[in-house]
Amino acid sequence: MRKNYKDSLKALEADIQHANTLALNTIKDDNGGCIQMRLYFSPAADFFPCLFPWADCKIAGAFGLIRVFIYMIYADGKTTMHVHEKRASLRQFYGVVFPSIMQLQSGITDLEERKQKEILLKRYSRMDELGNGKLSDADVEREAECGICMETNGKVVLPNCTHSLCLKCYRDWHGRSRSCPFCRKSLKGVNLTDLWTCVESSDIIEQAIISTENSKRLFMYIDKLPLVGA
Secondary structure: OOOOHHHHHHHHHHHHHHHHHHHHHHOOOOOOOEEEEEEEEOHHHHOHHHHOOOOOHHHHHHOOOEEEEEEEEOOOOOEOOOOOOEEEOHHHHHHHHHHHHHHHHHHHHHHHHHHHHHHHHHHOOHHHHHOOOOOOHHHHHHHHOOOOOOOOOOEEEOOOOOOEEEHHHHHHHHOOOOEOOOOOOEOOOOOHHHOEEOOOHHHHHHHHHHHHHHHHHHHHHHHHOOEOOO
């Protein structure tokens, strides 16, 4: 069923608020500024729902009656509102700005999660057991192997005890038992989504670079938008 103007406007306002919350928590420019957005309504927009109550508010946006104004806020309370505020159409907001913010939020969250996993893996690594973190080539190779099949496939980490094994062996073992194959700690209630993935430092660096570049692209895109009043 097609949304009417009132319902679609509520959805748009919710999306703006959600985008602002994500941007405030994750995306900053070189000066520490955060992207924020607000809706602008042309004076003629008041007549649109009266004449076309069945129409989606995006149609009003296509006529330029509703726009998204984008500005920056900083930790000291300064903003670029009314100075260098940019204007975007609803199509630009939904086509570029909003998806970019969602993608950056996902990427940054994933990056932080993977960093935590790497720290946890290092903390519980056998390196501590082999003296001052100094391992021979054979020891390093054994660290990369699955403790069951001895293959160097990608490994997952059990959340309760931090022992690791490859995903194939985990699935085979989990089909027969609900405990860790190494220490017998319970795995009841543990799902595939609860498993941590072993990552390399290079993976984390690559993810950081990708997030930084995507953030720069978003700021460049916004910078090219026309100024309010131009």
